[in-house]
Amino acid sequence: MSKKTLTIRDNRTGKELELPIKEGTIGPPAVDITSLYKEMGLFTLDPGFRSTASCESDITYIDGPEGILLYRGYPIEELAEHSTFLETSYLLMYGELPSMEQCKGFHKVVSQHTMVHEQLLQFFSGFRRDAHPMSTMVGVVGALSAFYHDSLDVHDPRHREISAIRMLAKIPTIAAATYKYAIGQAFMYPQNKLQYTENFLHMMFAVPCDDYEVSPVISKALDKILILHADHEQNASTSTVRLAGSSQANPFACISAGISSLWGPAHGGANEAVLVMLREIGSIDRIGEYIKKAKDKSDPFRLMGFGHRVYKNFDPRAKVMRKTAHEVLHELGAEDNELFKIAMELERIALEDEYFIKRKLYPNVDFYTGIILTAMNIPMNMFTVIFSVARTVGWISQWMEMISEEGQAIGRPRQLYRGHEKRVYVPMENR
Numbered sequence: 001m002s003k004k005t006l007t008i009r010d011n012r013t014g015k016e017l018e019l020p021i022k023e024g025t026i027g028p029p030a031v032d033i034t035s036l037y038k039e040m041g042l043f044t045l046d047p048g049f050r051s052t053a054s055c056e057s058d059i060t061y062i063d064g065p066e067g068i069l070l071y072r073g074y075p076i077e078e079l080a081e082h083s084t085f086l087e088t089s090y091l092l093m094y095g096e097l098p099s100m101e102q103c104k105g106f107h108k109v110v111s112q113h114t115m116v117h118e119q120l121l122q123f124f125s126g127f128r129r130d131a132h133p134m135s136t137m138v139g140v141v142g143a144l145s146a147f148y149h150d151s152l153d154v155h156d157p158r159h160r161e162i163s164a165i166r167m168l169a170k171i172p173t174i175a176a177a178t179y180k181y182a183i184g185q186a187f188m189y190p191q192n193k194l195q196y197t198e199n200f201l202h203m204m205f206a207v208p209c210d211d212y213e214v215s216p217v218i219s220k221a222l223d224k225i226l227i228l229h230a231d232h233e234q235n236a237s238t239s240t241v242r243l244a245g246s247s248q249a250n251p252f253a254c255i256s257a258g259i260s261s262l263w264g265p266a267h268g269g270a271n272e273a274v275l276v277m278l279r280e281i282g283s284i285d286r287i288g289e290y291i292k293k294a295k296d297k298s299d300p301f302r303l304m305g306f307g308h309r310v311y312k313n314f315d316p317r318a319k320v321m322r323k324t325a326h327e328v329l330h331e332l333g334a335e336d337n338e339l340f341k342i343a344m345e346l347e348r349i350a351l352e353d354e355y356f357i358k359r360k361l362y363p364n365v366d367f368y369t370g371i372i373l374t375a376m377n378i379p380m381n382m383f384t385v386i387f388s389v390a391r392t393v394g395w396i397s398q399w400m401e402m403i404s405e406e407g408q409a410i411g412r413p414r415q416l417y418r419g420h421e422k423r424v425y426v427p428m429e430n431r
Contacts (some may be wrong), residue, residue: 003020004020004021004023004029005018005019005020005021006018006019006021006031007019008036008040010040010042015040017035017036017039017040019031019032019033019035019036020032022056024056025061026061026063027061027063030053037414043414045416049234049239053234054234054239054242054411055234055242055402055405057233057234057398057401058072058095058401059071059072059092059231059394059397059398059401060072060092060231060232060233060394061073061233062232062233062310062311064308064310064311064312064313065312065313066313067311067313067314067315067316068316069232069316069317071088071091071092071230071231072091072092072095072096074091074097075316076227076228076316076317076320077316077319077320079091079227080224080227080228080317080320081320083097083227084195084196084197084223084227085196085197085223085226085227085230085390086103086106086107086110086195086196087103088227088230088393089106089168089230089393090102090103090106092230092231092393092394092396092397093164093393093396093397093400107195107196109165110165110168110169110196111169111190111192111199112169112192113165113166113168113169113170114169114170114172114173114190114192114199115170115173115189115190116144116147116170116173116174116177117147119147120140120143120144120147120174121177121187123139123140123143124136124140124177124178124181127139127181129181129182129184130182131182132381133175133178133179133182133381133382133384133385134259134262134263134381134384134385134388135263136178136181136182137174137175137178137259137385137388138256138259138260138263139256140174140177140178141167141171141174141252141255141256141259142252142253142256143252144166144167144170144252145250145252145253148163148166148252150162151163151166152250152251154245154248154250154251154403157404160251160400160403160404161400163250163251163252164251164396164397164399164400167251167252167255167392167396168392168393168396171255171388171389171392172196172199172200172203172389173190173203175200175382175385175386175388175389176188176200176203176204177203178382178385179204179379179382179385180203180204182381185207186207186208187203188202188203188204188206188207188208189203190203194214195219196223197219197220197222197223197226198214198219200222200389201214201218201219201222202214204378205377215331217327217328217331218328218331218332218376220324221324221327221328221372221376222376222386224320224321224324225321225324225369225372225373225386225390226389226390227390228317228320228321228365228390229317229365229369229387229390229391230390230391230393230394231391231393231394231397231398232310232391232394235267236261236262236264236266236267237258237259237261237262237267237268237391237395238258238391238394238395238398239261240257240258240260240261241254241255241257241258241395241398241399242398242399242402242411243411244257244258245399245402245403246402246408246409246410246411247410247411248403248410251396251399254395254399255392255395255396255399258388258391258395259388262384262387262388262391263384268383268384268387268388269383269384270304270305270364270366271305271366271367271369271370271373271383271387272370272380272381272383272384273304273305273366274304274305274366274367274370274371275339275370275374275380275383276304276380277303277304277305278339278342278343278346278370279339281342282342283338283342284338284341284342284345287342287345287346287349290303291303291349291353295355303346303350303361304366304367305363305364305366305367305368305370306350306356306361306362306363306364306367307359307360307361307362307364308364311364312360313360314360314362315362315363315364315365317364317365318362318363318364318365318367318368321365321367321368321369321372322347322363322368324368324372325368325371325372325375328372328375328376329371329375332375332376334375337375339371339374340371340375343367343371346363347363347367350362350363351363369383370383373386
């Protein structure tokens with residue numbers, strides 16, 4: 001069987017070069033251009049890397065046109081329905097679903113690392129009370145490397161695993177402390193008898209003076225949110241983690257860099273934008289007015305939470321979240337809330353209106369996530385923090401895969417230089 005190649009020809013010189021075509025398990029093949037610059041003196045220009053595979057990976061696969069998202073080959077819908085976040089985390093980190101014994105052992109080892117150093121909690125007092133929670137997350141997560149010197153050798157597989165488990169365990173603790181600090185309440189320590197998501201909710205909403213019981217419906221809903229957001233191929237924040245990690249920076253610094261990238265409104269802020277839009281509409285009576293604005297190309301208004309830049313048919317995660325949203329609203333008795341009425345009417349229109357159907361503008365995962373988190377009484381500025389709790393295991397898994405690659409090298413994208421040619425320096429007095 002002959003090796004598949006692509007022949008390119010430089011019309012300036014007539015020189016030709018055969019480039020190998022690599023095929024993955026599923027999805028489009030990729031042209032290996034490693035030799036292009038060496039042999040032809042050329043490199044490619046691909047702003048945003050939309051047509052460039054920056055790595056080979058076994059972790060996550062997306063088929064946008066078909067609405068498919070797989071973690072290690074498992075459909076996201078099946079994992080959200082049958083799995084837990086910790087079980088899914090094990091799958092992402094180690095490549096296979098755990099046995100019952102492995103799952104119990106993983107839960108135990110993660111629970112043993114949920115506490116953070118007491119001195120780390122003192123860092124919070126250095127932030128203003130009104131600091132954005134993501135700014136606090138970036139600083140405190142980055143500071144973890146100052147406390148755990150015993151696992152920073154990125155060339156040691158055991159060190160990598162210990163650091164990964166520590167981050168998976170401690171970032172919910174830090175996220176909850178970020179919320180508590182912002183609202184002026186006492187930090188709540190982890191309770192390791194609770195499951196992962198229950199523990200997070202307890203640290204978020206319990207207070208020392210009262211007992212707090214975690215609702216099973218709310219806990220399950222948040223667990224699904226974490227599963228659905230755990231990884232999403234080579235998005236901006238994941239690529240940031242990989243690029244930072246390629247310099248052999250410590251893993252805590254790499255995850256902090258990922259959180260910084262996620263903070264950008266074009267990446268992690270979509271569910272916040274949905275809530276801003278719902279509040280702008282303000283009343284169910286004004287929905288018709290805003291639907292007309294959305295259909296008017298000359299109007300700058302856009303319906304947020306509809307359609308997706310990756311999923312051109314439907315967002316597979318949205319199907320799960322739609323059902324979960326209705327379960328949460330029912331559990332909390334929030335169906336009569338005006339904001340949620342607006343959201344549900346927008347959902348109905350999007351699923352029935354020919355304009356939206358023709359353009360495949362279906363509600364995406366961010367539309368429902370914002371509604372659910374608001375119903376849970378989680379403030380809007382904490383949405384991206386919740387996202388970072390979910391995505392941590394994806395970042396960790398991608399970092400571990402990247403750092404263990406044979407021949408792993410520091411990332412060094414090229415550029416097309418468009419500045420001045422060489423110029424002669426002119427002394428100040430002659431300018």
